[in-house]
Amino acid sequence: MLGGMKLRLLVAVSAAALTLTACSSSSDGGTKEPAKPDASKGTAKKLVEISPLTGRALPNGRPANPVFVVKVENTEGGAPQYGLNKADMVMEELVEGGLTRLAAFYYSNLPSKIGHVRSLRDTDIGIASPVGGQVVASGGAAGTYKRVQRAGVKVFSEDAGSPGFSSDPLKVRPYNRLIDLKTVAKKAKATKILGPYLPWTPVNSSTKTPAAGATNPAPPLxxxxxxxxxxxxxxxxxxxxxxxxxxxxxxxxxxxxxxxxxxxxxxxxxxxxxxGYTDPAGxxxxxxxxxxxxxxxxxxxxxxxxxxxxxxxxxxxxxxxxxxxxxxxxxxxxxxxxxxxxxxxxxxxx
Incomplete structure (x- = not known):
């Protein structure tokens, strides 16, 4: 299972210079012997965390907050969308009426204005679970809430009184809900992230595709x-x-x-x-x-x-x-x- 995959990347730290000091001359030729190197100044390895959502280094370590997955309206009615540029990862999923909705992942940045926030879906279980994501939504159907809770996914919902929600005065419901993730994070407890969301290419790895041959399989299309x-x-x-x-x-x-x-x-x-259910429009x-x-x-x-x-x-x-x-x-x-x-x-x- 991918949960065992580590989120650390070994980064070589430059070796400290070893100064060669002269020893006293020998009695027969005055030859000099190099001093023994100081082990404390040798090559070292430093463990650096990588983001489970981007595969990039986190030089200051993992954030104290969990991964938040915010449900964002993706139609003209909910425009404009705020805060997507601060997301680490985004998914677009199908919803009712042939429309779509976004699931925006926030981990390294917690914007104070994201929107416009919409409701929970059953699909969010598979979207959030791999990184212990906590879903932020305006609401959701009762059956969906139960299924998501049974799956162990934490939900911050305005319907349930979660903090951080506000109204956009230029919009009307249900397209006017905004969220401040900094406020949500004060009430959230970090969940364990078992591994990266994706198999990341090591930074120092060659990306060349070998030609097909007797020992190499056919390259991808x-x-x-x-x-x-x-x-x-x-x-x-x-x-x-x-x-x-x-x-x-x-x-x-x-x-x-x-x-x-x-x-x-x-x-x-x-x-x-x-x-297994319909929206208010049927x-x-x-x-x-x-x-x-x-x-x-x-x-x-x-x-x-x-x-x-x-x-x-x-x-x-x-x-x-x-x-x-x-x-x-x-x-x-x-x-x-x-x-x-x-x-x-x-x-x-x-």
């Missing part, structure tokens, strides 16, 4: 793209472009300068079932089955790599493999996941 259109339903698609070294949404709803810039964007094709609420395995596309730079994702259970992390079965790792950085419905979801490259 790769294509080039600078634009992508990720379709969730007939009514919802997210458009992307490569801007410099990051993938950015071109039809997102974030406030100016506050959108998430992804070093890597990953499209995962997932099974979708019925959550639309069936879907549940993305965030476990098992399926096809995935990894966008990093202008390269799009076809892989297979694996997530054995709701509380386990994600791993990837090529079609030949070779492990595939993700470059450290900020990652945006598109949890696209298997069958109905589509991706067009440009």
């Amino acid at each position: 790769q294509r080039k793209a600078r634009r992508a259109n990720v379709r969730f339903s007939n009514s919802t698609a997210t458009s992307w472009k490569l801007a410099g070294s990051t993938w950015q949404r071109t039809n997102g709803h974030a406030a100016a300068g506050q959108d998430f810039k992804a070093n890597t964007m990953i499209v995962m094709f997932c099974r979708v079932g019925d959550a 639309n069936p609420v879907p549940e993305t089955k965030f476990e098992g395995k399926g096809r995935a596309l990894v966008f990093h730079g202008s390269t799009v790599t076809e892989v297979v994702w694996h997530k054995p259970s709701l509380d386990e992390a994600i791993t990837f493999a090529t079609k030949a079965g070779e492990p595939y790792t993700i470059h450290p950085g900020k990652v945006f996941f598109e949890l696209v419905p298997k069958g109905d979801g589509k991706v067009a490259l440009g």
